[in-house]
Amino acid sequence: MDALGTETAFEVLAKAKALEKKGKDIVHLEIGEPDFDTPKNIKEAAVKALYAGYTHYVAAAGIPELREAIAEYISKTRKIEVTPEEVVVTPGAKPIMFFSMLALVNPGEEVLNLDPGFPIFESLINFVGAKYVPIPLKEENDFRFDPEYFKGKMTDKVKMIVLNSPENPTGGVLTREDLKVVADCIANRDDVFVISDEMYDNIIYEGEHESIASLPGMKEKILLLDGFSKTYAMTGWRLGYGVMRKDIVEKIAQLMVNSNSCTCAFTQMAGVEALTGPQDESAKMVAEFKKRREVIISGLNNIEGITCKKPRGAFYAFPNITGTGMNCSSLSDYLLNNAGVAVLPGTSFGEYGEGYLRLSFANSVENIKKALDRIAEAVKNL
Numbered sequence: 001m002d003a004l005g006t007e008t009a010f011e012v013l014a015k016a017k018a019l020e021k022k023g024k025d026i027v028h029l030e031i032g033e034p035d036f037d038t039p040k041n042i043k044e045a046a047v048k049a050l051y052a053g054y055t056h057y058v059a060a061a062g063i064p065e066l067r068e069a070i071a072e073y074i075s076k077t078r079k080i081e082v083t084p085e086e087v088v089v090t091p092g093a094k095p096i097m098f099f100s101m102l103a104l105v106n107p108g109e110e111v112l113n114l115d116p117g118f119p120i121f122e123s124l125i126n127f128v129g130a131k132y133v134p135i136p137l138k139e140e141n142d143f144r145f146d147p148e149y150f151k152g153k154m155t156d157k158v159k160m161i162v163l164n165s166p167e168n169p170t171g172g173v174l175t176r177e178d179l180k181v182v183a184d185c186i187a188n189r190d191d192v193f194v195i196s197d198e199m200y201d202n203i204i205y206e207g208e209h210e211s212i213a214s215l216p217g218m219k220e221k222i223l224l225l226d227g228f229s230k231t232y233a234m235t236g237w238r239l240g241y242g243v244m245r246k247d248i249v250e251k252i253a254q255l256m257v258n259s260n261s262c263t264c265a266f267t268q269m270a271g272v273e274a275l276t277g278p279q280d281e282s283a284k285m286v287a288e289f290k291k292r293r294e295v296i297i298s299g300l301n302n303i304e305g306i307t308c309k310k311p312r313g314a315f316y317a318f319p320n321i322t323g324t325g326m327n328c329s330s331l332s333d334y335l336l337n338n339a340g341v342a343v344l345p346g347t348s349f350g351e352y353g354e355g356y357l358r359l360s361f362a363n364s365v366e367n368i369k370k371a372l373d374r375i376a377e378a379v380k381n382l
């Protein structure tokens with residue numbers, strides 16, 4: 001158990017809540033979830049499903065209607081042919097990370113992971129006894145990886161590569177050229193798989209989302225992870241999925257039987273509505289995130305000692321705070337305790353996160369402005 005890590009966002013949230021209990025006013029920019037409510041048509045579909053009897057166990061890999069809707073959605077958006085048998089539904093997308101590592105990675109094997117990156121990957125890599133190999137994402141490269149560095153890490157011990165684009169926490173977006181570098185490295189390697197975390201596929205501000213699964217010859221090697229939490233503001237519903245080879249789907253379904261039995265039935269019916277119903281509410285959320293991005297990025301760049309690149313996707317600002325003279329963990333503690341702003345230190349996302357903070361802008365413009373004023377004042381007083 002000592003090898004298992006965690007997601008610091010939940011720890012900072014607990015600290016912030018404790019301060020609130022003592023009467024302190026805190027602006028929450030630590031947790032990565034849309035502040036919008038789930039669209040009404042999706043909630044209505046869940047209620048309808050409840051009354052229609054979707055209150056029992058269902059198939060471990062997901063109900064057929066949802067697997068079909070997902071197969072259609074991924075086929076259309078990634079321009080590949082996906083069948084329902086290549087889809088597995090889970091309670092949130094996180095179990096896809098957990099189950100894929102358990103199913104495919106053996107102790108001693110190497111897993112390449114973008115760093116800074118979503119912390120659960122590093123945690124799970126260590127948990128299964130594999131070797132965590134960070135692939136640094138550098139600010140000067142728009143938080144994309146260096147192709148030569150990546151190629152240098154492709155030893156014959158590599159079993160898994162984890163990609164995430166648009167990325168949490170940097171907001172970096174991998175280009176088709178970046179994905180081709182990965183594809184070329186594994187074209188002749190039948191022993192290597194890629195987890196492609198595409199959770200933020202719809203939250204992209206410039207250009208189009210590119211999936212490695214779309215590149216020639218890649219589909220069979222990819223475990224594509226996606227879900228409903230971010231695009232449809234459904235974090236509390238716990239609904240996500242993986243798209244992968246049918247034989248691996250069967251293993252993931254077996255892990256589902258051993259852990260959850262199945263994903264909540266009426267939630268899955270809401271998922272069908274999310275994917276097949278009107279998309280305007282989700283588009284409105286993305287437009288709003290785009291506006292907030294302008295506010296937070298220009299505000300951060302106006303604070304002495306802080307600079308911030310514009311993220312191309314997701315809803316996180318990842319400012320460089322080296323000019324403040326503090327390390328990221330001291331600065332995030334200082335901001336929480338002295339300014340009433342909850343943010344995350346960059347090192348919550350791996351060693352290459354030092355020198356940065358992560359601020360979620362899935363919060364109102366009013367709260368973002370309040371946080372910026374408080375941060376500016378606190379940094380001035382350092």
Ligand SMILES: Cc1ncc(COP(=O)(O)O)c(C=O)c1O
Nearest residue numbers: 092093094118168199227229240
């Ligand atoms: C990159 C990334 N992948 C996956 C997830 C997990 O999402 P879910 O709520 O579906 O488990 C998150 C949530 O923060 C995320 O940021």
